[in-house]
Amino acid sequence: MSIFNLKTWVHYYVSLLKRLGAFRFSLLLALAIFTADAILQMVLAYYFNDPLDIVDISRSIILGLLITPWAVYFLTVVVGDLEEARQRLDNTVARLQVMLATDQQKTRELESEMIERQKSQKLLQEHTILLHSFLDTSPDLFFHRDLKGAFVSCNKAMELVTGRTAAQLIGLTPFDIYPDEYAQQVVKRDQKAQETEQEQIHEHWLHYPDGRQAFFEVRALPLYNVKHVCVGIIGFGRDITERKKHQESLEKASHDKTTFISTISHELRTPLNGIVGLSRMLLDEQLTTEQTKHLKTIHMSAITLGNIFNDIVDLDKLDRRRLNLVSNDIDMLDFISDLESLAFIQTEQKGLTLHFEQTDVLPNFIQADDTRLRQVLWNLVSNAVKFTEQGQVTIRCFCEHEGTADEHLCFAVQDSGIGIPADQLEKIFAMYYQVKGNRHATGTGIGLAVSKQIVDAMQGKITVTSEVDQGSTFKLCLPVKFLEQRINKPIEPSKLPALSILLVEDIELNVVVAKALLEKLGHQVDVAINGEQALQKVSEHRYQLILMDIQLPDMDGYQVTALLREKYQDLPPIVALTANIFSDKQDFTKKGMDDALGKPLTVRSFNDVVRRFFTQLKPQESLIITPDKLKADPVEPLFDSAMLLELMEFLPTTVMLDNIALFTKLMPDYMRILDSNMVAKDKLGIVSEAHKIKGAAGSVGLKRIQMLAQKVQSPELPAWWDNIDDWVELMKLNYESDITELKKWVVKQGR
Structure with a gap:
């Protein structure tokens, strides 16, 4: 440290002042001044060789005494100010040090946060890249549009469909890439998705730039931000072309099958109709008791066979939800007799013994669907005979009580045949199932499955017990009403006019049956075997009714009818004759017919037609409802009241309501x-x-x-595309209210 460093001396001086205090420091300073001055006087006197005077020394002492207080005061003030300044400086430094430490802490936290943010950004970037990669590698379409309908982003699949890159699509609207019609639909769906906050789904054919088409299922959903504000539309599209093709192939196969069955049904039913018609006429002849019994069995077998054929070809009836059941009064004596005769014929042909046992006293009549009951029992008896090579078949009829209001009529069909393995008993009622390894299983495997569905629909139960090589027993129990007398008495035919009828039919057997029936009813019948003969006979005679077969050798019945209507203004009613079980009556009326009748002709159906065209009464009107009540029906525009009232003659109110409930369940899906x-x-x-x-x-x-659905399914109508939206909308608006009114009406009529 240099002795000439003023800063050092100042620090030393200040430190000494602070240590000694002002008074002692003043004495020390005065002594120091006096001493310094005396020494200076002596040095000067010696140097200049001048004698030292006491006066000079006194002057030095007085000067030191005068200067010292002021100097001490000045220095004290200065030192005090300096001390205060130092303290403030120390405080400032301390605060700065605290601030520095705080800033350093914040800097470290900020650096840590920045590091975490960088990690998050990197992770987010990786996830974004992964998401984009996932979307780009997906075969499904992905797109994002803003509230104005402009594309914001998309994936590679969308680029392929539109032929534009994602960068090119940005800012474009559906009108820039789709046909106007489809673009309008897209915009409407986007708006609906925003308004309803629900997903909008549609299917559409999209065109690739190379001309290839694909059928897509497109889903559009509203896109929300963190504040749950809709900011756009996000969409996905899946290529379902293969599914569409598969559906179309199934529909085509179903249509082809239906067409095939519909075509051959005419040929299959022709001999069956002959059996029914001729056996019915022979039953009116004078026969022995045995002949009548056998002929009645033939007649009932043919009728039942026709009903079974209907069930097999009409696949909807195999679904028990759509199986139509009726409730008839069954004469148990006749029913049991028919069943015994049928079983005897089958067992006799195979040399088997038939045992028929009735363990309970049965009522005179029961209420059930006689056709369905015969169908099930015939199937069980046929199977028992088929799988029994030797031995016997036993049929037992008895009653069971299960604590309900309805009695249970039961049948047990037991055979001594090959039996069924225990592990296959649960599968025996499955559709198309046949016992494995059974050489007798030559059928289609649907008989028991159909029987099971029919029994389930009738609220009954069918079970089986079996032992291999010992035989099987099928037990059928149905809840039925036991009656002591018939409730639904046969309808007495009202007096109808005798008509002059032209029968246009080319099959000789059908001609014989129909002609015999009509002449027995008192009508005069003329026959034409083709269209040309029909035209010729109409020109030569004046008929009151024309029965027109559809399939004729030279032209079909529609063509004959069209030619007749072109040539003559005043024609009698032309009624179609058809064996096509798939046809709707309206299909015939749309093609020029006045009505349609199925083959074979029945007295009731034919008399209904005669009443419709030649009397003031509607078919069976006098037995159903009075004309005044029918006219006063306020809901006639909504319902087919006549048809409903006729159904309610045979179906209980609960079944009618069940049918309506099923329609209510199916309609939303439709x-x-x-x-x-x-x-x-x-x-x-x-x-x-x-x-x-x-x-x-x-x-x-x-x-x-x-009627609305009829319009929707008729694209040949004028301006069909222009009106179809209105028709569909009317169906949407009205079907629920119509169902409600129908339920009320059915309940009211059923009281």
Whole structure:
């Protein structure tokens, strides 16, 4: 440290002042000044060789005494100020040090946060890249549009469909990449998704740039931000072309099968109709008791065979939800006799012994569906005979009580045949199932399955017990009403006019049966075997009724009818004769016929036609409802009241309500599928679904819905595309209210 460093001396001086205090420091300073001055005087006197005077020394002492207080005061003030300044400086430094430490802590925290943020950004970037990679590698379409409908982003699949890159798509609207019609639909669906906050789904054919088409299921959903504010539309599209092709192939296969069965049904039913008709006429002849018994068995067997054929070819009836059941009064004596005769014929042909046991006293009549009951029992007896090579078949009829209001009529069909393995008993009622390793299983495997569905629909139960090589026993129990006398008495035919009828039919057997029936009813019948003869006979004679077969050798019945209507203004009613079990009566009336009758002709159905055209009464009107009541029906525009009232003669109110409930359950699905086909503008799909709705509505008597569906399924109507939206909308608006009114009406009529 240098002795000339002023800063050092100042620090030393200040430190000494602070240590000694002002008074002692003043004495020390005065002494120091006096001493310094004396020494200076002596040095100067010696140097200049001048004698040292006491006066000079006194002057030095006085000067030191005068200067010292002021110097000490000045220095004290200065030192105090300096001390205060130092303290403030120390405080400032301390605060700065605290601030520095705080800043350093914050800096470290900020650095840590920045590091975490960088990690999060990196992770987010990796996830974003992964998401983009996932979306780009997905075969499904992905797109994002803003509230104005402009594309914001998309994936590679969307680029392939549109032929534009994601960068090129940004800012474009559906109108820039889709046809106007489809673009308008897209915009409407986007708006609906925003308004309803629900997913919008549709199917549509999209065109690739190379001309290839694919059928897509497109889903559009509203996209929300963190504040749950809709900021756009996000969409996904899946290529369902293969599914569409598969559906179409199934529909085509079903259509081809239906067409095939419909075509051959005419040929199959011709001999069957002959058996029914001729056996019915022979039953009116004078026969022995044995002949009558055998002939009645033939007649009932033919009728039952026809009903079974209906069930096999009409697949809807194999679904127990749609199986139509009726309730008839069954004469148990006749029914048991028919069953015994039928079983005897089958067992006798195979040399088996038949035992028929009746363990209980049966009522005179029961209420049940006689056709379905015969069908099930015939199936059980036929199987028992088929799987029994030797031995016997036993049929037992008895009653059971299960604590309910209805009695249970039971049948047990037991055979001594090959039996069924225990592990296959549970599968025996499955569709198309046949016992493995059974050489007798030569059928289709649907008999027991159909029987099971029929029994389930009748609220009954069918079970089986069996032992291999010992035989099987099938037990059938049905809840039925036991009656002591018939409730539904046969309808007495009212007096009807005798008519001059032209029968146009080319098959000789059908001619014989129909002609014999009509002449027995008192009508005069003329026959034409082809269209040309029919035209010739109409020109030569004046007939009151024409019965027109559809399939003729030279032209079909529609063509003959069209030629007749072109040539003559005043024609009698022309009624179609058909064996086509798939046909709807409206199909015939749309093609020029006045009505349609199925083959074989029955007295009741033919008399209904005669009443309709040649009397003031509607078919069976006097036995159903009075004309005043029918005219006063306020809901006639909504329902087919006449049809419903006729059904309610045979079906209980509960069954009617069950049918309506089933229609109520199915209708939303029908409408949803119809809507999807409407969006995709799929004409075939629209027609197909509308046909289902028409059939379903007609089966429960909803006339307004049926007529609307009829329009929707008829693309040949003028301006069909322009009006179809209105028709569909009317169905949507009205079907629920119509169902409600129908339920009320049925309940009211059933009281």
